[in-house]
Amino acid sequence: MAASVSCSAGFVLGVDLGTTSVKVVLLDAQSKTVTDRCSFPSNSDISSTSDTHAKEQDPALIMAALDQCMDALPKDKLKKVKCIGVCGQMHGIVLWKSKSGCEWLSEDEIVRFIPKDVSQLVTWQDGRCSADFLSSLPKPDSHLSVATGFGCATIFWYMKHRPEFLSGFSDAGTIQDYVVSMLCSLDKCVITGQNAASWGYFNTTSNKWNTQILKDAGFPVQLLPVVVESGAVAGHTSSEWYGIPAHTAVGAALGDFQCSVYSCMTDKGDAVLNMSTSAQLTFGMPAEFTPPNSPDPLSPVAYFPYFHGSYLAVAASLNGGNVMATFVRMLDSWMKEFGLEVNESTIYSQLIQSALAQPNTDLTVTTALLGERHDPTSSASVSQISPSNLSLGYVTRAVCRGIIENMATMMPPQSLRAAGVRRIIGSGSALSCNTVLQQEVERVFPFPVVHGKDVDSAAGVAMVFNHQT
DSSP, X not given: OOOOOOOOSSEEEEEEEOSSEEEEEEEETTTTEEEEEEEEEOOOEEOOSSOXXXXXXXXXXXXXXXXXXXXHSOHHHHTTEEEEEEEEOSSOBEEEOTTSSEEEEEETTEEEEEEOSBOOEEOTTOOOSOHHHHHTSOOOSSSSOOOTTOHHHHHHHHHHHOHHHHTTOSEEEOHHHHHHHHHHTOSSOEEEHHHHHTTSSEETTTTEEOHHHHHHTTOOGGGSOEEEOTTOXXXXXXXXXXXXXXXXEEEOXXXXXXXXXXXXXXXXXXXXXXXXXXXEEEEEOOTTOXXXXXXXXXXXXXXXXXXXXXXXXXXEESOSHHHHHHHHHHHHHHHHHTTOOOOHHHHHHHHHHHHHTOOOOOOEEEEOTTOBTTBTTOOEEEESOOTXXXXXXXXXXXXXXXXXXXXXXXXXXXXXXXXXXXXXXXXXXXXXXXXXXXXXXXXXXOSOEEEOSSOSHHHHHHHHHHHOO
């Protein structure tokens, strides 16, 4: 299980199961370049009428988006895939029955699987665990705090509010762990320290769950996955899959954030600003760094496990591309009330064009729309409003500036400089397609900024498993 693999010839398939989309890439193992990529929106959010704080997604729709991606890749290259790397959205949890978690289908010479005895995915955006509820939970033996939307916190919530729900499942993991388990027909789910740490109640120094603390609290520890090293092989495909041969090595699933960093951080003087649905600003800690024994829940900076026992200092904001997406949806709903139909992508393009024509603004938008883990009660606001700064360009510029300035309050430029950072690399779909956000990064952070091309989590996870020897 902890073996590594060499993909010295052929291709490596990288899969990223994100919050809003699924991405796949094929990496040529010898040239170490991405030859093919594909992305489809998952459109998997489930609206809850009973609890507005619930944030769930349908695994069947996520797998359907993965099927679309796989079907779009060249069939001749898929036959030459030597190993598969999978990463995805962290913190969330999906539960399943290990012997019947999926059903394999063969149609038109394509072999694939569909979810069967599987719960909905409770995502990192889930808000059902209130501050009072979280304060009632046992103190973890970890340097990382436990927050709403974290896998272990979600299980505790179900224990209190819907205990019968948990009894119907034998396994649990992140959505990326689920995919690896299905591909390999694993009897028991495996999880890397990267994803385990994102659930809470995990000690990254010992690489073990807080099993005794959880047992003492009545937690169903049998649901916890088996922990393996980040970069280890979880197993081998139990069947052909979209032309990829059976018995192909599959890496244990990794965090999408760590894989995004891996795809573009090349120097110890690099910091990475990754912005997709949420946003993270990070730099590597020295090799000798060890995290503190207990968390500081009020600190905006946490230390995430990376590879080979190393850590990343991370300002992980809940507010990134989702802020712009909310702004776009607001405008869309306003126009619908006027009887106008405008495509959301058209709205987005016009916002960016208008903001590019307004290089500055005195309008102030604080963009903590979803609060922050270190400050859950924070919210968004607009100030310094005047008759002259209410154009579309001024407002969009202020929203983009607010997103980046929020990151700077969590990890100020002076702390980056003190850590030896010499440049910032921008990555993530929300940043790469928004020139205004890019301009604001360059304005707020006094470092050379490189906006990475073809760097993302799917490429990163493929690179990880191509580098294993």
